[in-house]
Amino acid sequence: MIAIELVVNFTLLxxxxxxxxxxxxxxxxxxxxxxxxxxxxxxxxxxxxxxAVDVAFTEAAxxxxxxxILMLSALSLTGSRKEVRFRxxxxxxxxxxxxxxGVALAIGIMDMPQFADPNAPANLHVAPYYLQDSYxxxxxxxxxxxxxxxxxxxxxxxxxVVIFTAGIGVIALLTxxxxxxxxx
Amino acid sequence: MKQHLIxxxxxxxxxxxxxxxxxxxxxxxxxxxxxxxxxGVIFGAGFILYGIVLGKEATMKIxxxxxxxxxxxxxxxLYTGVGVAGMFLGGEFLNYSVLSADSVAxxxxxxxxxxxxxxxxxxxxxxxxxxSFADYRQPESENTN
Numbered sequence: 001m002i003a004i005e006l007v008v009n010f011t012l013l014x015x016x017x018x019x020x021x022x023x024x025x026x027x028x029x030x031x032x033x034x035x036x037x038x039x040x041x042x043x044x045x046x047x048x049x050x051x052a053v054d055v056a057f058t059e060a061a062x063x064x065x066x067x068x069i070l071m072l073s074a075l076s077l078t079g080s081r082k083e084v085r086f087r088x089x090x091x092x093x094x095x096x097x098x099x100x101x102g103v104a105l106a107i108g109i110m111d112m113p114q115f116a117d118p119n120a121p122a123n124l125h126v127a128p129y130y131l132q133d134s135y136x137x138x139x140x141x142x143x144x145x146x147x148x149x150x151x152x153x154x155x156x157x158x159x160x161v162v163i164f165t166a167g168i169g170v171i172a173l174l175t176x177x178x179x180x181x182x183x184x
Numbered sequence: 185m186k187q188h189l190i191x192x193x194x195x196x197x198x199x200x201x202x203x204x205x206x207x208x209x210x211x212x213x214x215x216x217x218x219x220x221x222x223x224g225v226i227f228g229a230g231f232i233l234y235g236i237v238l239g240k241e242a243t244m245k246i247x248x249x250x251x252x253x254x255x256x257x258x259x260x261x262l263y264t265g266v267g268v269a270g271m272f273l274g275g276e277f278l279n280y281s282v283l284s285a286d287s288v289a290x291x292x293x294x295x296x297x298x299x300x301x302x303x304x305x306x307x308x309x310x311x312x313x314x315x316s317f318a319d320y321r322q323p324e325s326e327n328t329n
Binding site for chain 2: 053054056057058061062065066069070073074077136137138139140141142144145146148149150153154156157159160161163164166167170171174175
């Protein structure tokens with residue numbers, strides 16, 4: 001059982017690494033957009049492997065579907081089908097920074113609790129209360145929904161307002177300008 | 185893309201199923217993975233698929249921009265309205281327990297309503313984003329370069 005999980009995790013992480021390297025190497029924006037979609041889908045699969053189905057669902061719907069479509073719309077607006085030239089002057093410096101950051105993160109990960117450790121700080125604070133008492137208080141089997149919608153309803157309201165504000169911003173920036181050339 | 189017959193036919197078959205799946209995700213979020221955010225994105229994606237295949241003019245006939253702007257605002261209003269209703273019925277802001285005589289039933293009702301508000305806003309904003317990008321034309325003065 002653990003062996004299968006290891007194989008799945010390493011395969012997905014391997015694909016993720018290959019996709020990321022390919023994105024960093026390609027100089028075609030269209031290819032990069034499609035690869036970002038694949039990258040997001042792989043991340044969603046990893047979330048499923050980590051039993052975070054709600055997050056995986058959101059990642060698949062937003063990251064893979066909508067983000068790719070919006071990036072493609074932006075590409076078709078800007079007409080950027082040309083190849084992009086990289087300036088590779090400070091490549092060695094950038095590689096050194098990346099490696100140093102990677103090593104620092106790897107050292108940091110060693111201090112983190114094991115995955116699904118019942119004694120991890122995150123699982124000792126309010127999580128036991130949600131898992132034990134949310135069904136009798138809210139009556140909903142999906143704890144994620146009761147936390148998001150009821151216990152953390154204020155946060156979710158903020159998120160909805162953020163999305164609404166983003167929509168208003170897009171309307172203000174893009175729609176208002178389209179009517180101007182018609183008047184001339 | 186009106187000349188692509190296969191895309192046209194497949195999209196028309198797919199869109200009803202996408203819509204029904206979005207409604208399933210919306211109202212089944214209490215029992216399985218899902219909820220307003222995911223359902224809104226999927227519902228919006230149905231319209232976006234329609235827009236990609238049949239063009240933005242056809243989409244704007246079904247979902248006129250003023251209508252989508254209104255539903256985007258209505259979703260936020262529904263969410264805050266449920267919160268304020270809780271205040272009027274003697275609870276705190278966003279306390280759903282007071283919405284019904286039974287505390288658990290009140291929570292059910294409140295979550296159903298606010299998830300519906302979330303779904304409305306998210307779906308509308310996704311359609312707004314797509315239509316705004318698809319409808320955008322560069323101003324003539326900037327296009328000379």
